[in-house]
Amino acid sequence: RKEVEQDPGPFNVPEGATVAFNCTYSNSASQSFFWYRQDCRKEPKLLMSVYSSGNEDGRFTAQLNRASQYISLLIRDSKLSDSATYLCVVNIRLSGSARQLTFGSGTQLTVLP
Amino acid sequence: NAGVTQTPKFQVLKTGQSMTLQCAQDMNHEYMSWYRQDPGMGLRLIHYSVGAGITDQGEVPNGYNVSRSTTEDFPLRLLSAAPSQTSVYFCASSLKDPFATSGAFFGQGTRLTVV
Numbered sequence: 001r002k003e004v005e006q007d008p009g010p011f012n013v014p015e016g017a018t019v020a021f022n023c024t025y026s027n028s029a030s031q032s033f034f035w036y037r038q039d040c041r042k043e044p045k046l047l048m049s050v051y052s053s054g055n056e057d058g059r060f061t062a063q064l065n066r067a068s069q070y071i072s073l074l075i076r077d078s079k080l081s082d083s084a085t086y087l088c089v090v091n092i093r094l095s096g097s098a099r100q101l102t103f104g105s106g107t108q109l110t111v112l113p
Numbered sequence: 114n115a116g117v118t119q120t121p122k123f124q125v126l127k128t129g130q131s132m133t134l135q136c137a138q139d140m141n142h143e144y145m146s147w148y149r150q151d152p153g154m155g156l157r158l159i160h161y162s163v164g165a166g167i168t169d170q171g172e173v174p175n176g177y178n179v180s181r182s183t184t185e186d187f188p189l190r191l192l193s194a195a196p197s198q199t200s201v202y203f204c205a206s207s208l209k210d211p212f213a214t215s216g217a218f219f220g221q222g223t224r225l226t227v228v
Contacts, residue, residue, distance in 0.1 A: 002155075004155070008153070034216050036216070042221070042222075043203055043219035043220060043221050043222050044156070044203070044219050045219070046216040046217070046218075049216065087155070087156075089216070099144075100158055100161070100171065101146070101156075101158070101205075101216075101217060102158075103148075103155040103156040103157075104155055105153055105154060105155040106155060
């Protein structure tokens with residue numbers, strides 16, 4: 001079983017739609033959680049951190065449920081420029097102070113005009 | 114702002130050749146990592162470093178070596194290239210307590226093909 005699992009999609013939605021992505025993680029010792037965005041043939045870029053209380057950044061809302069080991073990302077009023085692959089990322093503590101970012105395989109989103 | 118710089122951007126190697134992928138960051142970050150990205154598998158950690166002189170293995174270290182003689186540089190060496198090492202390689206850096214909130218910054222990637 002993968003440590004971080006995402007629905008690969010693709011999600012094809014019309015402009016203006018609301019779309020939600022889900023992610024589950026298997027390591028209960030995970031400490032930090034993120035959503036990254038990756039455009040085609042580009043590097044991943046941090047979209048937002050995910051906090052237990054939930055957090056919002058403009059049209060984007062992230063939620064974390066530690067009990068269920070579940071993370072979500074909601075995008076409201078989708079724009080064409082939101083088309084990308086969204087990566088769910090979990091931070092796991094290794095030995096000492098070392099940590100490891102563990103990535104899901106990503107969910108592909110295409111916003112259609 | 115340069116951030117994380119990787120070179121080269123593209124490379125074709127023959128099986129058995131060796132090469133070094135360069136990574137440099139100018140943000141004074143303690144943590145640096147190398148990942149490879151393959152279709153359908155997400156990014157997988159190859160090696161990482163928590164500071165100059167300190168390196169450790171990640172999930173898929175076989176066939177790769179690293180060293181960290183300075184805070185800025187973290188080169189990845191392929192000892193004897195194999196077709197299975199065809200992939201996109203990303204270098205990342207982050208603050209010493211990197212993943213609490215700030216996440217990691219990635220270089221633009223190196224697309225490596227081994228024939």
